[in-house]
Amino acid sequence: MDFNNQVYAVVDVETTGKGLGGNRITEICIVRMKEGEILDKFTSLVNPQQPIPGFITQLTGIDDHMVADAPLFSEIAVDVLRFFEDAIFVAHNVGFDYNVIRNEFRRLDVDFSSKRLCTVRLSRKLLPNKSSYSLGRLCHSLSIPLDNRHRAEGDTDATVILFQRLLSLDDDHEVITEFLKVKSKESTLPPHVPKAHFDQLPSTPGIYLFKDQSHKVIYVGKAINIKKRVLSHFYTKKSKSYLMGQEMHHIDFEETGNEAVALLREADLIRHHYPKFNSAQKKPRNTYQIISYKNQRGVIQLAVAVSKSFDYSVITFYNRAQAVEKLEWMCEEFHLCPRYCSLQLTTGRCTHYKLRNCEGICTHEEEVDYYNEKVLKAIDALQNDKPTFIIKEKGRHPEENCVVLIKDGRYQGYGFVDHDIPVSTIDECESYIKRKTPNYHTHQIINTYLRKNEMRNVVVLDQMTA
Structure with missing residues (x-):
């Protein structure tokens, strides 16, 4: 790629804030750049054809009266496309602006597509160890003027200066080249989580937790391959995954060694944390x-x-x-x-x-x-008629077994035991397990496991030596 002649379109949009699917543009600003120099600027209010919520007006200052006589997006679509022609789409948290603009074009039956760069993720790479990568705090730490905050032109002007700084720090374009590779997926990853955190995820069975800025759990999932499953959330175009990625700041995980315990642990954590983005397993079930x-x-x-x-x-x-x-x-x-x-x-x-x-x-x-x-x-x-048995499954490493205990027909918990430690009685098993509270979902998981495996890996009490 000839970066000396490469054009960048630095973008910011303000919206009605009604979720990804119903989010309509209220203001847009695009600046075309080449070799770090500004070529042209386009800015306009946009009539979103829907009421602007009060909290959005408080944030941006844009209200229904201001956009009443503004053009519809369809009326400026040709100008917007012209500014993106042969350009790389650049924005601070690019996933948000890109998806909002792409959805506006979809409503016009226009297939909008562009290579894109995220100045949040570029800043994490080229300006490491900053306390925050929000546009406001980043500009403050770098002494970049940010006037008219939360308005499209003000935010775009600040992003242009930030991008110019980033270009100067990547004079050989090594980082940008890596980010633009199809397989890098940098632009699709959540903006607030360093890529290194994704790279460190294991490719083993277990559970993973997405957390917000205050470390509150917002999603719990299980996986046969933790790394592959986590990344799959952000390679999809589903609204839920996008919105989850916007709130996500931290990832935690636990290796379980097998899918059965991953399912049981997932059920336990959903019941404990009641995460915002989990829909299944949250509805109360009668016993x-x-x-x-x-x-x-x-x-x-x-x-x-x-x-x-x-x-x-x-x-x-x-x-x-x-x-x-x-x-x-x-x-x-x-x-x-x-x-x-x-x-x-x-x-x-x-x-x-x-x-x-x-x-x-x-x-x-x-x-x-x-x-x-x-x-x-x-x-x-x-x-x-209430059986007592254990399920022996793979542990977290080859020298370990995982043991799930069902006593008197009720799930008791699970634990990990070294291969060379015999577990031949219920008393021995109970000394290793982590106690868990059974519920409808753990009951279903155990029953499904038994049907699927036809009692393989199951040791009934009568078969155990006292």
């Missing part, structure tokens, strides 16, 4: 329990109840249909009464369409003590 209690006659009754905890719970389910199915099994297997199992609403004899082996407790033909013995046997059978 269903088979409970037992004595009525006024002294008969032990069974029922399905929705509750987080219950003193008389026999077993907990994360699906009501499964709870009812298990209750029907108990009723049929132990000759219980559908009425006293809450499977039928009636005050007289039970008349369940499927369960017909009641021995008469509902009509006082069966002794209460005898019936209660059957209920207790059913409860014992149900409790004995």
